[in-house]
Amino acid sequence: MSDKYVHGYHPRENERLHDQAGTLVDLLHSDTKYARGSSVLEAGCGVGAQTVTLAQRSPDARFMSVDVSADSIAEARRRADRAGLTNVEFRRADIFALPFNAEAFDHVFVCFVLEHLSRPLEALAVLKRLLRAGGTITVIEGDHGSTYFHPDSLEAHAAIQCQVMLQREAGGNALIGRQLYPLLVEAGFDAVRVIPRMVYVDSSRPDLVDGFTRKTFTAMI
Amino acid sequence: MSDKYVHGYHPRENERLHDQAGTLVDLLHSDTKYARGSSVLEAGCGVGAQTVTLAQRSPDARFMSVDVSADSIAEARRRADRAGLTNVEFRRADIFALPFNAEAFDHVFVCFVLEHLSRPLEALAVLKRLLRAGGTITVIEGDHGSTYFHPDSLEAHAAIQCQVMLQREAGGNALIGRQLYPLLVEAGFDAVRVIPRMVYVDSSRPDLVDGFTRKTFTAMI
Numbered sequence: 311m312s313d314k315y316v317h318g319y320h321p322r323e324n325e326r327l328h329d330q331a332g333t334l335v336d337l338l339h340s341d342t343k344y345a346r347g348s349s350v351l352e353a354g355c356g357v358g359a360q361t362v363t364l365a366q367r368s369p370d371a372r373f374m375s376v377d378v379s380a381d382s383i384a385e386a387r388r389r390a391d392r393a394g395l396t397n398v399e400f401r402r403a404d405i406f407a408l409p410f411n412a413e414a415f416d417h418v419f420v421c422f423v424l425e426h427l428s429r430p431l432e433a434l435a436v437l438k439r440l441l442r443a444g445g446t447i448t449v450i451e452g453d454h455g456s457t458y459f460h461p462d463s464l465e466a467h468a469a470i471q472c473q474v475m476l477q478r479e480a481g482g483n484a485l486i487g488r489q490l491y492p493l494l495v496e497a498g499f500d501a502v503r504v505i506p507r508m509v510y511v512d513s514s515r516p517d518l519v520d521g522f523t524r525k526t527f528t529a530m531i
Numbered sequence: 532m533s534d535k536y537v538h539g540y541h542p543r544e545n546e547r548l549h550d551q552a553g554t555l556v557d558l559l560h561s562d563t564k565y566a567r568g569s570s571v572l573e574a575g576c577g578v579g580a581q582t583v584t585l586a587q588r589s590p591d592a593r594f595m596s597v598d599v600s601a602d603s604i605a606e607a608r609r610r611a612d613r614a615g616l617t618n619v620e621f622r623r624a625d626i627f628a629l630p631f632n633a634e635a636f637d638h639v640f641v642c643f644v645l646e647h648l649s650r651p652l653e654a655l656a657v658l659k660r661l662l663r664a665g666g667t668i669t670v671i672e673g674d675h676g677s678t679y680f681h682p683d684s685l686e687a688h689a690a691i692q693c694q695v696m697l698q699r700e701a702g703g704n705a706l707i708g709r710q711l712y713p714l715l716v717e718a719g720f721d722a723v724r725v726i727p728r729m730v731y732v733d734s735s736r737p738d739l740v741d742g743f744t745r746k747t748f749t750a751m752i
Contacts, residue, residue, distance in 0.1 A: 455679050460709040462676070488681040491733040502735060510727040512712040 314480035315426055316473075317530065319381060326529045327359040333521030335363050337507050338421070338450055346370035348416040353405050353437055354378075354423030358386025362393045364419060369397060374415070376403040405433050413442040421450040424493070428481035434497035447499060453487030456508075457527075469531050535701035536647055537694075538751065540602060547750045548580040554742035558728050559642070559671055560584050567591035569637040574626050574658060575599075575644030579607030583614045585640060590618060595636070597624040626654050634663040642671040645714070649702035655718035668720060674708030677729075678748075690752050 317323050342364065344350050348371045355361050355375035365373050377383050380402045387400045403409055405427070418437045424430040437447060454470050477484040486493075494502040509527075511518040538544050563585065565571050569592045576582050576596035586594050598604050601623045608621045624630055626648070639658045645651040658668060675691050698705040707714075715723040730748075732739040 453679070455683070456677070458674070458676050458709060460706075460713070462706070485681075485683070488679060491735065492681070504731060504733055504735075506729045506731040508727045508729050510725060512725055514712065514723060514725075 315379075316477045316480045316482055319379065324357045324385060326525060327357055329521055329529075330359065330526040333518060333526055334509065337509065339363050339367065342367065342419070342448055344368035344371035344417055348372070349374070349414070350417045350419055351408075351410070351415040351437070351440060352376070352419045352421075353408070353433075354420060354426075355382075355386055355400070356422075357382045358389045358400075360419075360421045361386055361398060362389055362395065365390070365395045365398045366393065371397065371417075373398040374401065374410075375399070376401045376405070376408065378402070378404050406436060408436065408440065410440050412439050413445075415440050416442055416445050418445070418447040420447065422452065424449065424490075425451050425477070425484060425486045426480070426482040430483070430486065431493055431497055434493060434499070438498055447494075449490055449494065451487045451490060452484070454484040456487065473531050536600075537698045537701045537703055540600065545578045545606060547746060548578055550742055550750075551580065551747040554739060554747055555730065556584050558730065560588065563588065563640070563669055565589035565592035565638055569593070570595070570635070571638045571640055572629075572631070572636040572658070572661060573597070573640045573642075574629070574654075575641060575647075576603075576607055576621070577643075578603045579610045579621075581640075581642045582607055582619060583610055583616065586611070586616045586619045587614065592618065592638075594619040595622065595631075596620070597622050597626070597629065599623070599625050627657060629657065629661065631661050633660050634666075636661050637663055637666050639666070639668040641668065643673060645670065645711075646672050646698070646705060646707045647701070647703040651704070651707065652714055652718055655714060655720070659719055668715075670711055670715065672708045672711060673705070675705040677708065694752050 317327075339360070350364070350368070350371050350373045352361060352364065352373055352375040355377045356379070358375070361373065361375050375386065375398055377386065383400050383402045390398050390400070401409070405423070406429075418441055420437065424433060427433050441447065454474055457467075457470055459466055474484040483489070491502055491504045509518070509522055511523050513519060538548075560581070571585070571589070571592050571594045573582060573585065573594055573596040576598045577600070579596070582594065582596050596607065596619055598607065604621050604623045611619050611621070622630070626644070639662055641658070645654060648654050662668065675695055678691055680687055695705040704710070712723055712725045730739070730743055732744050734740060
């Protein structure tokens with residue numbers, strides 16, 4: 311992850327990342343569960359927004375969660391401690407220079423990370439080498455270009471487009487969600503299966519209006 | 532449905548509607564099942580693309596399937612006969628002048644119909660009066676504005692926009708999917724729940740590349 315991480319490292323942003331993770335947790339993580347004794351690399355754990363969920367849902371797996379930012383790792387460690395997790399080890403490391411042996415992990419987990427990299431394909435190739443034969447990778451990414459509204463709003467689309475451009479200028483790609491299949495195939499993974507997840511919000515779901523539309527998406531844009 | 536039904540009544544279009552129904556059948560209908568003995572009004576059955584699926588999935592329910600087009604009803608009846616259905620009655624009728632008593636049905640089913648009406652809210656109010664207290668309505672509609680691609684294609688978006696405009700000129704609304712919640716609430720339905728369904732296609736799913744991208748969506752546009 312470059313110094314130009316588009317969301318920045320502000321405490322209020324950390325709060326937003328946790329609101330996002332809390333609201334979307336079932337949608338994103340309900341089918342991620344790792345077997346007893348398996349070893350999982352979480353690449354780009356940031357402030358640990360997903361780490362706590364992951365590790366709680368698979369209490370008998372061992373997690374190695376890395377991030378390029380020392381501050382984020384420190385924050386993630388505090389959150390994991392507060393949650394009483396004992397199955398996560400944190401380490402500061404660059405995704406392109408990870409201090410692990412080939413085939414060291416049973417599984418790799420990546421969430422909202424590739425969108426911030428200028429070389430997502432290389433990152434996937436690096437991660438693939440760390441996976442044992444028969445291991446799995448789970449990649450979760452967004453796609454801001456998939457957003458639509460009723461009533462429609464040119465202003466909202468324009469604001470989102472600004473975010474897309476800013477992220478592109480920072481070397482990332484806010485539209486990477488739609489590209490996961492070809493990226494994973496090109497990185498050499500087989501049996502690639504993409505399962506789209508749509509966040510749908512209307513006023514019958516006030517928790518999502520608040521947790522997603524206001525505190526996650528609008529706050530990010 | 533007006534005379535300006537945007538998809539037309541050409542035989543090749545009937546084929547496309549059946550390709551569409553076949554490809555999307557699980558996505559759209561897997562959770563629609565009616566109890567033994569219940570009476571269901573299918574409003575706007577067209578050439579019966581959904582009728583056969585519906586009636587087969589709920590063999591002990593009785594269906595009344597109506598459409599404004601006599602030709603479509605004739606075609607739907609042929610298809611139902613070929614499928615050996617005995618629980619469907621077809622009748623030609625305008626959705627705004629349905630020949631049924633108030634509260635005559637336990638359930639109403641509407642699929643890809645409101646998008647073609649200039650007064651979808653009125654249609655829903657009409658249908659609501661035909662439902663007994665405690666009955667349900669299932670409404671399935673698309674939203675062409677939700678389409679996106681990788682690689683992205685300005686030409687594809689422009690072509691879709693033409694379809695959106697043509698449908699609007701014919702009095703319809705190709706973006707009605709996103710509007711179902713407020714429409715249903717305004718029509719007086721309670722406990723409205725919208726469940727978004729995304730058709731996702733990549734080259735690991737050749738049946739969908741052919742059945743949906745080519746034969747359904749591209750063929751329609």
